[in-house]
Amino acid sequence: MLSTLDFSIIILFLLGISAYGLYNSRFNKTSEDYFLAGRDMPWWAAMLSIVATETSVLTFISIPGLAYRDNWFFLQLALGYILGRILVSMFLLPAYFKGGITSIYEVLGDKFGKKIQKTASGVFLITRILADGIRFLATAVIVQVVTGWSLPIAVLVIGAVTVVYTLMGGIRTVVWVDSFQFVLYIGGGLIAIFYILGHSDASFGAMISQLKAEGKMDIVRWGWNLFANPWLFLSAVFGGMLLSFASHGADYMMVQRVLSVRDLNGAKKAMVGSGIFVFIQFTVFLLAGSLIYIYLGGIEIEKDREFSSFIVNELPVGLKGLLLAGVLSAAMSTLSSSINSLASSTTTDWLGKQSSIKTSRLISLGWAIVLIGIALVFDESDKAIVVMGLEIASFTYGGLLGLFLLTKVDRDFSQSSLISGLIASMLIVFVLKSQGLAWTWFIGFSVLTNFVVVYAVDAMVKLRSGE
Numbered sequence: 001m002l003s004t005l006d007f008s009i010i011i012l013f014l015l016g017i018s019a020y021g022l023y024n025s026r027f028n029k030t031s032e033d034y035f036l037a038g039r040d041m042p043w044w045a046a047m048l049s050i051v052a053t054e055t056s057v058l059t060f061i062s063i064p065g066l067a068y069r070d071n072w073f074f075l076q077l078a079l080g081y082i083l084g085r086i087l088v089s090m091f092l093l094p095a096y097f098k099g100g101i102t103s104i105y106e107v108l109g110d111k112f113g114k115k116i117q118k119t120a121s122g123v124f125l126i127t128r129i130l131a132d133g134i135r136f137l138a139t140a141v142i143v144q145v146v147t148g149w150s151l152p153i154a155v156l157v158i159g160a161v162t163v164v165y166t167l168m169g170g171i172r173t174v175v176w177v178d179s180f181q182f183v184l185y186i187g188g189g190l191i192a193i194f195y196i197l198g199h200s201d202a203s204f205g206a207m208i209s210q211l212k213a214e215g216k217m218d219i220v221r222w223g224w225n226l227f228a229n230p231w232l233f234l235s236a237v238f239g240g241m242l243l244s245f246a247s248h249g250a251d252y253m254m255v256q257r258v259l260s261v262r263d264l265n266g267a268k269k270a271m272v273g274s275g276i277f278v279f280i281q282f283t284v285f286l287l288a289g290s291l292i293y294i295y296l297g298g299i300e301i302e303k304d305r306e307f308s309s310f311i312v313n314e315l316p317v318g319l320k321g322l323l324l325a326g327v328l329s330a331a332m333s334t335l336s337s338s339i340n341s342l343a344s345s346t347t348t349d350w351l352g353k354q355s356s357i358k359t360s361r362l363i364s365l366g367w368a369i370v371l372i373g374i375a376l377v378f379d380e381s382d383k384a385i386v387v388m389g390l391e392i393a394s395f396t397y398g399g400l401l402g403l404f405l406l407t408k409v410d411r412d413f414s415q416s417s418l419i420s421g422l423i424a425s426m427l428i429v430f431v432l433k434s435q436g437l438a439w440t441w442f443i444g445f446s447v448l449t450n451f452v453v454v455y456a457v458d459a460m461v462k463l464r465s466g467e
Contacts, residue, residue: 002147002148002320002321002324003317003320003321005317005318005321006317006318006320006321006324007321008321009318009321009322009324009325010147010321010324010325010328013325013328013329014157014161014328017161017165017177017332018161018164018165020165020169020173020176020177021164021165021166021167021168021169021173021177022164022165022168022169023169024168024169024170024172024173024176025168025169025170027170027172028169028170028172028357029357030357031347031353031355031356031357031359031360032102033170033172033357034170034171034357034360034361035102035170035171035256035340035343035344035347035348035360036102036171036256036259036260036344037170037171037172037175037260038172039259039260039261039262040260040262041172041175041257041260041261041262042261042262042266043261043262043266043267043269043270043273044269044270044273045175045176045179046175046257046258046260046261046266046267046270047269047270047271047273047274047277048178048179048182048183048274048277049174049175049178049179049182049257049333049337050248050254050257050258050270050271050274051182051274051277051278051281052178052179052181052182052185052329052330052333052334053178053253053254053257053333053334053337054247054254054278054334055182055185055278055281055330055333055334056135056138056139056330056331056334057138057139057142057143057327057330057331058135058138058139058142058304059285059330060185060188060285060307060326060327060330061142061304061305061307061308061327062304063282063285063286063289064189064192064285064286064288064289064292064306064307065289065303065304065305065306065307066286066289067216067285067286067287067288067289067290067293068289068290068292068293068301068306068307069303069306070216071215071216071217071218071219072216072217072218072219072283072286072290073218073219073220073221073231073236074282074286075219075279075282075283075286076219076220076221076231076233076236076237076240077236077237077239077240077243077440078240078275078278078279078282079237079240079279080236080237080238080239080240080241080242080243080244081240081241081243081244081275081278081279082244082272082275082276082278082279083237083240083241083244083275084240084241084242084243084244084245084246084247084248084249084275085244085245085248085271085272085274085275086272086275087241087245087249088244088245088248088249088271089267089268089271089272091249091405091408092249092250092255092404093258093264093267093268093271094264095107095407096255096258096259096267097259097263097264097267101259102259102344102347102348102353103121103252103344103345103348103349104250104252104255104259104404105117105118105120105121105124105252105345105348105349106348106349107404107407108120108403108404108407109349111407112403112407112413112415112418113415115415116403116415116418116419117349118349118350119419119422120400120403120422121252121345121346121349121350123396123399123400123422124251124252124345124396124400125342125345125346126392126396127251127392127393127396127397128251128253128338128341128342129342129367129370129371129374130374130392131392131393132334132335132338132371133370133371133373133374133375134374134375134378134392135334136155136158136159136331136334136335136371136372136374136375137155137374137375137378137379139158139330139331139334139335140154140155140158140331140375141154142308142327143158143327143328143331145305145308145312146308146311146312146324146327147324151379152376155372155375155376156372156376158328158331158332158335159335159368159371159372159375161332162332162335162336162339162368163339163365163368163372165177165336166335166336166339166340166364166368167339167361167364167365167368168361170340170360171256171257171260171340171344172260174336174337174340175257175260177332177333177336178333178336178337180329181326181329181330181332181333182277182329182333184322184325184326184329185326185327185329185330186281186284187322187326188322188323188326188327189281189284189285189287189288190284191315191319191322191323192288192291192292192307192310192311192315192323193284193287193288193291195314195315195319196291196292196294196295197291199295200294200295202294207291207294210294211290211293211294216290216293217290220233221233221236226438226441227437227438227441228436228437228438229438230438230439230440235438235440235441236440238440238441238444239438239439239440239441239443239444240440242401242440242443242444242447243397243440243443244275245401245443246397246398246400246401246443246447247393247397248271248274249401249404250397250400250401250403250404251393251397251400252341252344252345253337253338253341256337256340256341256344257270257337258270258271288307289306289307292306292307292310293306295310295314296310296314308327311323311324311327335371338367338371339364339367339368339371340364342364342367343360343363343364343366343367344360346363346367347359347360347363391439394429394439394442394443395426395429395430395442396426397443397446398425398426398429398442398443398444398445398446398447398449398450399421399422399423399425399426399446399450400422401443401446401447402421402422402425402446402447402450402451402454403418403421403422403450405447405451406418406450406451406454411458413454413458414457414458414461414462416457416461417453417454417455417456417457417458417461418454420453420454420457421449421450421451421452421453421454421457422450424449424450424453425446425447425449425450425453426446428445428446428449429442429445429446432445
């Protein structure tokens with residue numbers, strides 16, 4: 001059970017965020033204000049918002065668990081993330097800043113026609129609904145564990161507060177609250193580290209020496225079984241690079257943040273900087289997990305419950321409340337971003353940018369209800385559904401990235417070839433997954449399949465038409 005002080009900290013945190021959303025509602029005069037904050041956000045705030053958006057409670061809780069059970073191999077993936085964002089900044093961001101677009105799928109519409117724009121937007125909407133609805137459920141399960149609330153209560157509390165500040169404040173509030181939430185949960189990791197350092201008989205140097213001696217700070221894993229093991233160095237770095245290239249270049253939820261900054265230069269800083277901050281963040285969480293391993297004597301704890309068990313059982317009153325606020329922060333940042341990006345894509349790609357603030361908020365409310373509904377309908381016992389929801393992005397990212405890369409080709413592709421390539425790029429992932437290929441290669445093979453099918457089908461279409 002939470003103490004009165006811990007509970008008070010959490011309530012004040014939730015009320016403060018809701019009040020800030022209501023305060024920011026006065027800045028929203030048009031749908032562009034609501035979805036892009038008047039394109040006047042500072043790049044560093046957008047950068048922190050990107051990091052907060054991609055950091056769910058699953059990340060906050062499970063990364064320390066990886067270090068507790070194993071070592072620091074996860075940093076290989078984070079290195080790939082930085083490289084992927086450099087690719088986004090070089091090849092995709094310039095096109096997004098050329099025409100004053102609101103949704104990145106307008107770039108596809110300008111090049112290939114409205115049908116492709118709506119198709120890509122539809123894939124994005126389905127991906128975000130399934131992935132974030134299920135991720136919200138998984139998040140609520142962890143919040144349930146660390147707070148003692150029932151699962152429906154956890155879903156409704158997180159959902160209600162997030163809906164209030166997201167609907168009223170729009171993307172401006174989402175970005176600023178995300179920035180604050182980033183500080184809060186990275187602070188949570190640091191609190192755990194300094195608490196252990198202050199309550200352990202061993203020095204920091206002695207603990208690091210013990211961890212190194214046990215191989216628990218090893219980062220690189222070498223080997224040549226690249227297509228079967230996702231955590232070998234080349235597989236992890238290459239896979240992380242392509243994953244980040246796709247997720248931060250073709251997923252509107254991530255790109256929306258950089259579209260809200262003042263210029264392309266600021267957008268590039270935000271994009272690449274977010275990769276560096278994710279690397280730093282993972283390092284903090286991994287160090288926390290390693291020190292918890294030393295502090296608890298390496299006792300066996302249920303998988304992915306290592307950090308939450310430490311919070312609940314070891315931290316004193318007050319500090320526990322701050323870390324629980326960090327858990328809630330990570331939960332709300334992803335949900336708020338999903339709601340706003342779903343509404344923005346719906347408004348821009350399907351309704352033609354003509355929606356009023358009232359309509360934009362109603363659409364946001366509709367998507368919020370859908371996401372909350374998914375979390376309430378399913379529960380953690382629906383393992384197959386939960387796993388599919390969390391993996392859904394791996395099936396769609398490669399196809400979407402392929403479409404954006406094809407805009408760089410000086411050729412008029414038929415719409416049937418583009419849609420065929422998109423479908424094939426998703427189907428190939430199911431095949432590769434069934435054959436046991438490491439997930440880090442899914443996007444690479446998906447993009448390649450997209451290209452091959454698009455060119456093949458387009459050649460047949462033009463051959464039949466006599467072009």
